[in-house]
Amino acid sequence: MRAEEARGLAGLVFDLDDTLLDHGELTEVAYASLFRLREAGLRLVACTGRPAGWAEVLVRQWPLDAAIAENGAVAFVKERRPFGAPRLRLVFPSDLAAAGARRAELRALAEELRVRFPIVALADDNSARFTDVTLDIGEHCRAPAEDVAAMRAEASRRGVHTLASSVHLHLSFDPADKATGTLRLLEAAFGEDPTRARLTYAFVGDSGNDAAAFAAFTTTIGVANVRAYLPSLPVPPKFVTQAAMGRGFAELATTLVDLRVHPG
Template identity: 40%
Template sequence: MRPLHHMPRDTAWAVQVVLTDIDDTLTDDGRLGAAAYAALERLQAAGLIVVPITGRPAGWCDQIARMWPVDAVVGENGAFYFRYDREKRVMIRRFFKSEPERAEDRGRLAELRDVILAQVPGAGLSADQAYREADLAIDFREDVPALPPEDVRRIKFLFEQAGAQAKISSIHVNGWFGDWDKLTMTRLLLAEAFDMDLDAMASRIVFAGDSPNDAPMFAFFPHAVGVANVLDFAGELEAEPAWVTPSRGGAGFVELTEVLLQIRRD
C-alpha cells in the first residue's frame, strides 16, 4: 500500500466513478460526519458517479438511495442495488435472487443464527437485522463489547461450515447463501444502470474501503484506496488496496476527495 499523495495526477484525472464502503470508511465511531457527507456531494457535483458499496441492510439502502447525494447504492455485500430515478420518482430495486429464493434463505439463516449465537458467547444479532432482505449480520463490536479475533473467525467458520458465504467487516460478520459479493453486484449495476463495462473501466474507478469484506474490490480495482484504518487488518486481508490515506475513516475519505477534485481545479 502506497501513500495516497503518490497517486499520479493522470490517474486521479481519469477517475469517473467513486465507489465507497460506508462503515469506518465514511463514518467515524458509527457516525457520518458533515465533512464526509459533503465530500460525496462535492464529488457528484463535479460530475463523478458516486455509489456506496456496503454491508448495510435494504432498509438503510432505500433511504441512502433516496436522500444521499449518490447515484445508486449496493447493499448487503452485493445482494442488490437500489437506484432512485428522481425525475420519475421511482426506486429501482435489483436483487441477485428472487423473493421466493430470499424467503427460503431467510429460514436457513434463522436456524444458523441460533447456532452461532449459542456457540459464540458475546456475539449478538445486528440491530439492523430486521431491515435485511438477503443476509445475516452477526455483531461482534458495534453494539456488543468487542470480541477477540479468534471468536470473530469462529463466527465466519460456522457460516462456512453451513455452506454459506461469509465476510468480516469492521463491525459485523455477514453471511448469506448465494454466489454474490460486492464486486459481482457492482458489475451488474454499472452495466445495467450506466452502460459501463467494468473490465474496460477498472482503471477509471476508485473504490475506498477499510476491512476484509472489501478484499474483492481491493483485488479488482488497480487504484483502490484504503482509509488509514485498513492498516488495522494488516496480514488479514486477502487483497490490499493500492493506496492508503493519511487519516482514518471519514477524514481519510475527505483526503481522497481532495486528491480527485484538486486536479479538476488546477
C-alpha cells in the same frame, strides 16, 4: 495519485462503516465531500454490508447515483426524470421472495452460533435485510478474532458464505461480494463494461469485506484505519489516506477534486 489517474475516473464506489462513517455516524465534513465529488463529475455509489432497507433510504435522500447493500447481493439505482422526484429502482436480486425464504435457515444458524459464542449478538439492523443474516462482532461488542474464525468455519461447513467487516459477520447463501456486486450494478444500471469499469471506478474502503473490491479495481484507497487489516487483505489498497474514517474520506475527496479540477 497522479492527475491523469484522477481525471480518468468515471466514478467512486465507497464503503460506509469506518470509511465514510465514524463508528456509525456521519460527520459534516464527510457528507459535504460527497457534494464536492459529485460536482467534480464523479458518479457516486455507496457499497456496504448494511441492509437493503438502509441503502434504499440513502439513494433516495443522499447525492448518490446508486447503492449496493448486503455486500453486493442487493442494489438500487436512482433514475432521474424530467420532472418530479427521482425514481428508485431495485436492480437486484430479481427474486426477493426466494431470498427472503432462505433467511429462515440463516437465522437458525445465527441463533446456534449465538448460543455457542455468547459474546456475539444478532446485529440490530437485521429487520431491514433482504438476503443475509448478520451477527454483531464489533459494533456493540468485541468478539475475539479466533471466535470469528470459528464461526466462519462452522458456517462454511453448512454451505453458508461469510464476510466480516469491522462491525459485522454476515451469513448468506448469495456468493456475491463487493466486487461482483459493484460490477454487476455498473453494467446493469449504467451499461458499463465490467473490464473497463475496473479501471474507471475507484473504490475506497477499510476492512475485510472490502477485500474483493481492493483486488478487483485498479484505483483503490484505504482510509488510515485500514492498516489494522492489511495483514489479512490478499491485495492491499493502492493508496492509504493519512486520516482515519470520515476525515480520511474527506482527504481523499479533496485530493481527487483538486487533481480533476486543477490539472497540474
